[in-house]
Amino acid sequence: MIPERSHRLSDLARAGFQELTEAQTRLQALLEHTSGVSLTEILDDLSCAADPDAALIRCSAFAERHPGRLSALSPEQRRRLAILVGASPALGDFFCRVPDRLEEILAAEGRVIDGAEATRELSAAVDGMVGEQGWNALRSRYRQLLAEVALFDLLAGWSGDATDVFEDVARSLAALADGAMEAALSLARASLVAGESGPPVPQKRIDAVRLAVVAMGKCGAEELNVVSDVDVMFIVDTADADVIDDEALMRLGTRLAREMMRAIHDPALEPPLWQIDANLRPEGRHGPLVRTLSSMTAYYDRWAKAWEFQALLKARPAAGDRDLGGEFVARTRPLVWASATREDFVGSVQRMRQRVTEHIDDDDLEVQLKLGPGGLRDIEFSVQLLQLVHGQYDERLDVRGTIPALEALVTEGYVARSDATRLAADYRFLRVLEHRLQLRELRRTALMPRDEEGLRVLSRASRLARTGSALRERWQIVKRDVRELHLKIFYAPLLSAVAALPEEELVLGSAEARARLTSIGFRDPDGAIRHLAALTRGTSRRAKIQRNLMPVLLQWLSDGTDPDFGLLAFRRVSEANQDTPWYLRLLRDGTVAGERLMRVLSCSRFVADLLESMPESVAWLERAESLEPPALQALLDEMRALASRRDSIDDAASALRIVHRREILRLAMGRVIGVTDDDEVARGLNAAHTALLDGLLLALRRTRPDDDAIELTLIGMGRFGGGEMGFGSDIDLMAVCRAPESGAPDDTLKRASGLVAELRRLISDPRFPVDLDFDLRPEGKNGPLVRSLESYRAYYARWSVTWETQALLRARPVAGSAQLGRDFVALADELRYPAEFPEQSIREVRRIKARVESERLPRGVEPNRHLKLGPGGISDVEWLVQLIQLEHGSRHPDLRTVSTLGGLAAAVSLEYLSDESGEHLEESWRFASEIRSAGRLWSGKSSNVLPFAREDLEGIAGVLGLPSGQTTELEERWLSVARRARAVFEREFFGYSESDERFPSHSTPIPTGWGDQRRDRSGAQ
Known part of the structure; x- marks a missing residue:
């Protein structure tokens, strides 16, 4: 029986409950364990919770397991408890397990914790302990301190705006991580001395090991999440070389590091806190877990890649020997700021960005606060890239945090204040949402809820919007704002540098503009500045429109393979279309034309050269249908009509060539942007x-x-x-x-x-x-x-x-x-299709093929990179299909086809080849053909060789639609595909297995009339 008055289900609904009947039952049970507290008071307290249903469950469980303690709480403490466990049911479960200090925590409004406090309190909690006993004590005290920080954060949202205290909260979370690692390191030392995990180690030898824990990523930046992997590196040195030699130092340092990590994240009675991730160390997971300072320095001096220096941007000594960690940071700092001048700097930064997204499901990308478009990664990437670009000249940008870095970029004039203010506000908004999502179950996540109930709870927890739908709408606005600012902050100042626009708030100097252009992939920044100036300088309407367009166009150009050539080609196309009223309107108002134009110009010299002669063809880019090739009969009718209307043969030929060129351009543009495939081409x-x-x-x-x-x-x-x-x-x-x-x-x-x-x-x-x-x-x-x-x-x-x-x-x-x-x-x-194709003729075909392989490959070309004549290449597939046609075509009409793929399909259908063999041959033929076509589109030149140059491989990969930085994958795929096709060819054409000796090249001359060395006369073009 519920006292006072009968509460209707509508009262529970107004309080925020979703499971009304179950909540009514639980409320009555809760009242039985809380003497002196009315139902109205309980409902008022629970109505403050982000998830009243979850808060009620945790409060009920706490009251049952710890009788009297809930009743003893003051009204203010009960309200804070509801707010805390309603936003974090996981902390509610923790206090059911470990109720110690709950009243003390709820007596205050939470607090901000610095590194010294966190280290002192967490180290005290494990003093004198070893092994799992210490692990459990560390984790329990950590969660108590986390509850204080979370309460401070949640109550700030009630009294104002939680985004206002984001920096304090993130700094406190980083301090807790530092303190936890320091306490875990103390436990590790004690455990090794006590022999908890292996043979005991004398205290003297342990004391001789200096171990520094250097924090990276968000922990290093002191902008840590509620739950996140904590990226670290371990550096070891000796405090007394007479006590411990180098080999023992490395062994003991590794044991200490591993034991420290176990204390944080190995299974135990109290669940793990978070994962310590040491994979950013030199050589990643394949490298040693700990290194000496000299080994670290030697690695970064000689072997480190550009992205590894970007990872060091946020490095900070966090635990252990701070002096040793500080020396490592100091030694590597000059290398960090010099990294922007390294070859392939842009590519390495892009690949590092891709590394964190490549394992994300496509279905999750649009609900990703962190990795999705307009998410946290866009902000952090922009800020870090600007730091690396300009920090090589300006030491005042040497800061670790995202917000402090934005402030420094504003102070030093690299970003407009109004833009930085908006971007910082968006960053805080997204990070508060991320904190609330992780606080709920104390697990790592950055996925926005897809369901209305999840959004409702998140809006109540963050208090950043009144309803779930309003929160979703605000989030969408922030995403668009972040994307817009990402483009504006990084690209717009380039235009102020080259056009000296008086209305621009920010003007970069020429040196800064060159550095920024270099950082996004331009190899000739001076040339790019000249092109930008020609496109945007002046007061004409055209110049103003181009100034507005260029930030976005530069972004798209930088995503292409050759932004320098793309910008030059864009200037030429723009000048050719300068009297065309629709051109800039199409780029400004079209949905995809601008992006597609930048792609074809920066990825295909073949297209760019043709487009300059037919600039009006830009209009096709807006509609995919315009890029689809017309039927043969339609072209025949058009060409015949043109030929019949011209009196002069030269006039007729000129008109016909223009139509022909137009259709080649249409096909090339469609292939580069992916509207048409190779069969349609x-x-x-x-x-x-x-x-x-x-x-x-x-x-x-x-x-x-x-x-x-x-x-x-x-x-x-x-x-x-x-x-x-x-x-x-x-x-x-x-x-x-x-x-x-x-x-x-x-x-x-x-x-x-x-x-x-x-x-x-x-x-x-x-x-x-x-x-x-x-x-x-x-x-x-x-x-x-x-x-x-x-x-x-x-x-x-x-x-x-x-x-x-x-x-x-x-x-x-x-x-x-x-x-x-x-x-x-x-x-x-x-x-x-002869009635009989005798064995002598078969031997002749084989002999000639062997001679082609031995004598027709260009000198100096690696055979396995020759797409046509190399092993497993186009020639192998075509010769095998042609031999089958010569032998059996007279008996099987299906083999009487001029198409290689048609003949191959018929040979498989007639069981002259197995399905698997046919698949290998077709894959090789198609892939080699795709690479040849892509090479022509990329460079404008025909070649039968898979190039070695990274630039050309990137160009081919770009035309094929492969992500940037996958040239190795392109090479490996070709070699693998060709190897399988060659095995089939050798078995079916020459009739031997891999264990047989190679078919010997015949010594007799190739027949007269074979042609010059460019052609193998097989018909394989």
């Missing part, structure tokens, strides 16, 4: 090249009526014939003619040769080189450019050799007379 390139050839032939016939009666067809060969072209592929052709019934064969051949010669001239584009390669014709370069169908028939009947038959496997009519093309295909089918 192949279809698009085939359509563009085919339509261009068809249109040019039509225009030639219109302007040369005397040649109109001559039948001429162009046969695509190699990857063009197979319809599998990439940006690095040649346009391989053969030309076939047929004289009219009344015509003279010699005259027909002469006129047809003239048509082809004129075609080669007309197709040449000064803005975009397009070459037609006829070297796969019979007799190669030494043979006639054009042959009649009968001449081909006679040649193949008398002189044809195996490789020429093999080359015909990818022959396909692409332009000109359709009937003549069909007649040539009928001739080719007789040769490429």
Whole structure:
């Protein structure tokens, strides 16, 4: 029976309870254990809790386990208890286990604790103890002190704004961590002397070991979370070399460090506090846990990477021998500030940032307070990068904390005061939310609740918004603000430096501007400053719009592979579009056009060069549909219409080349931004090249009526014939003619040769080189450019050799007379799909392939990096598929295809290859083709070799959409893919396993007509 009056469930709902019936039952039970306290008083107390249901459960449990103690509390103490356990049910569970000092803690409004206090109180708690007894005592006293800090923090939110005391709270939490590690180190020393974890160690030897604990990260910055990994490094030295030698010093130092860590985070009766993480030490988890000062100094002098110096930015002696720790920090400080001048500084910083996000689920990224867009990491990254960039010149930036660093950046003129004030407020807001989330269960988390109930509890705990939905809305505003400020603080001052804008609050000097540009990846900051000046200086509307755009555009450029070239290309494109009214409006108001433009300009010289000649194509970037390649028939219709409307052949060719160039640009832009894949690129390139050839032939016939009666067809060969072209592929052709019934064969051949010669001239584009390669014709370069169908028939009947038959496997009519093309295909089918392919011919194919491998690789190129001729490369896959087609094509129509992948799929379906073998071969062929295309897009040059240069590997990886800094992964993937494909090739083509000797290269010369050294005549382009 509930006394006083019957409380309706609505009264409980108004107090904040969610489980109303259960709460009513628990309240009645609680009243039975709390004499002299009314239900109204209890409800008033619990209504102050962030989670009244959780607070009621903990208060009930406490009253049951410790009779009389809850009743003895004053009204103010009860209210504070409700606030404390309502925000931290985990602390409520702790006080149920260890009720000591609860009344003393609740008697005050909490407190701020400094390092000396924390060390004194925690060390006193473990005095005279060893082993788990000491661990439990340390953890219990730590949580009592944590409750005092948490109460101070929570009550500050009740009386004002919790963000106002964030620095005090974070500093107190760091002090508690220092004190806990100091007390744990005392326990470790005592435990080693007592032999708790191994053979006992004489006190004299323990005293001779100087061990310093250097805090890193948030603990080092004295901005620690409620629960966080505490990053540390251990440094050891001897206090008496006569007592302990170097080997024993390292051994004992390691035992002390491990025992100290166990006291903090090993399982025991009282749960662990947090994890001590020593993985930021030299060589990470693979390196020794402790090092001497001289070993540390030698490592950072010789071997450390740039990101390791960034990690030292917040280093601070936290426990143990503070003098030793301080000396380490002092010795490494000059190296920290010099790190921004190191090669690949930007890349190393970006990789360090990625390291903390790579294990985060995509589903969690948008609810991440710390790692998500507009989160704590954006703020900390921006501040640290600015410190490292400018701290090499300005020692006043040598501060560890984020807020103090922001204040120093403002004082020294690197960040506008108004911007820093907003960013600091956002940082405090996010950190208070993080503290409340971690306080609840005393576990590490930075995930905002996804459910309404979780948001409601968080809003009540933080008191930063009245409701859960209001808190979510405020958080979204803060995220957008952080992102905006991240861009403005880091990039906008560059514009004030180059444009000297009077309305800007902040103006960087040229030295600072160069340093900042260098830090975001520009290798030529002076050149970048000139381009920025040209784009933004002046009072015109265009200059003002570009000044507003450039902070965001610079961010996107810096995310690309070559921001220097990207900025230069952007200037050129902007100047080419300066009279176009929609251009800047598109970049300013479009949703994705600006970001996509910066990506293609900084990742692809191929695109940038083409875009400069067709600057209006920027408009395509706003809509993905505009980047999709048109169908072949649509292009044929457009090209034929253009060819029919031009009187001059040169005018017609010029118009056709522009359309062709336009479609190549469309394909390249779509590939770089990921709208189109390599299969779509192949279809698009085939359509563009085919339509261009068809249109040019039509225009030639219109302007040369005397040649109109001559039948001429162009046969695509190699990857063009197979319809599998990439940006690095040649346009391989053969030309076939047929004289009219009344015509003279010699005259027909002469006129047809003239048509082809004129075609080669007309197709040449000064803005975009397009070459037609006829070297796969019979007799190669030494043979006639054009042959009649009968001449081909006679040649193949008398002189044809195996490789020429093999080359015909990818022959396909692409332009000109359709009937003549069909007649040539009928001739080719007789040769490429013979009824019998004898063993002698098989041996000949194998012999030639072996000769190609031994003699056609360019001198000085590592074979395993050659994408075409190297082991497991394109040639291996194509030769194997072609051999299967030659042997079995006559019996199986599915094998009669000009496509390598189509032939491979048919060979697997017909069980000439296993599914696994087919997968390995296809993966290698596709990946090699992707790398070749990406290399052309990146550099504008074709190459068959996987480069060694990091810059080129980064460029290829960027085009392929791989994250920055994964060049090693790119190389390793190619080598792995090629190795598996090569194993299949050797087994299926040469017929031996890895244990067999290699197929010997034949010593006889390669047949006449094989062609020059650039081509292997296999049809692999």
